[in-house]
Amino acid sequence: MSGAPSAGQQNGSKSDVTDYIGYMDATDGRPTGQQMSMRDGRTWWFDSGSLSIDFAYTGAMDGPGSETLHAASDLAAWLIGRFPEVADGTSERDLIDARALRGSLARAAIARSRGTEIHSDDVDVINLFAATPDIAPSLLGGTRQAGRSRAKASQALSVMAREAIELFAANPTDRIRQCAADDCELVFYDESRSNNRRWCSMQRCGNRAKVRAHRERTASDSAG
Numbered sequence: 288m289s290g291a292p293s294a295g296q297q298n299g300s301k302s303d304v305t306d307y308i309g310y311m312d313a314t315d316g317r318p319t320g321q322q323m324s325m326r327d328g329r330t331w332w333f334d335s336g337s338l339s340i341d342f343a344y345t346g347a348m349d350g351p352g353s354e355t356l357h358a359a360s361d362l363a364a365w366l367i368g369r370f371p372e373v374a375d376g377t378s379e380r381d382l383i384d385a386r387a388l389r390g391s392l393a394r395a396a397i398a399r400s401r402g403t404e405i406h407s408d409d410v411d412v413i414n415l416f417a418a419t420p421d422i423a424p425s426l427l428g429g430t431r432q433a434g435r436s437r438a439k440a441s442q443a444l445s446v447m448a449r450e451a452i453e454l455f456a457a458n459p460t461d462r463i464r465q466c467a468a469d470d471c472e473l474v475f476y477d478e479s480r481s482n483n484r485r486w487c488s489m490q491r492c493g494n495r496a497k498v499r500a501h502r503e504r505t506a507s508d509s510a511g
């Protein structure tokens with residue numbers, strides 16, 4: 288009889304399974320995280336876990352940091368660090384668009400971190416950017432592996448808008464949270480499998496909490 292599974296297949300032999308062909312989608316392999324500057328000049332590394340929230344932190348979020356995208360060239364530098372295919376530079380128009388999207392991403396991330404609704408105007412802006420062409424996914428294994436094809440700044444903005452839609456629409460939404468420190472309002476997307484990230488960064492609030500816990504332990508030891 289044909290069609291009956293062989294003993295090998297029953298035992299989990301994979302000899303007849305087609306090799307998986309990898310592909311890259313628009314957000315695959317793109318680094319997240321950036322250097323953040325406090326108003327007093329101190330800097331530290333903050334990885335929000337998401338391209339779109341990282342982008343919001345270039346100048347649209349409350350708290351530490353202020354505007355870092357002063358000119359179209361600043362936007363180009365930020366984008367090229369994550370989207371190397373954006374090689375043609377950016378225009379003043381791109382900068383205006385980018386700031387508009389960024390403001391909506393920032394307000395949406397804050398709303399989500401507080402468990403509140405995203406304002407309909409911001410939903411409209413994010414949807415508008417997501418509706419433009421993003422950067423095409425690509426199968427790996429072709430003859431042109433040197434790099435991705437060239438893209439415009441607007442395509443990179445679209446990638447971030449689409450990523451934001453995925454994150455903000457996710458259910459449950461509790462992966463977008465504020466740092467657990469009382470005096471820190473930084474918002475991140477928790478990409479860990481266990482969903483147990485607490486701090487904006489270990490170097491900053493995580494460390495402060497450890498030091499405080501240690502001090503309290505030492506105090507109670509000497510008291511007892």
Ligand SMILES: [Zn+2]
Nearest residue numbers: 466471487492
């Ligand atoms: Zn923090």
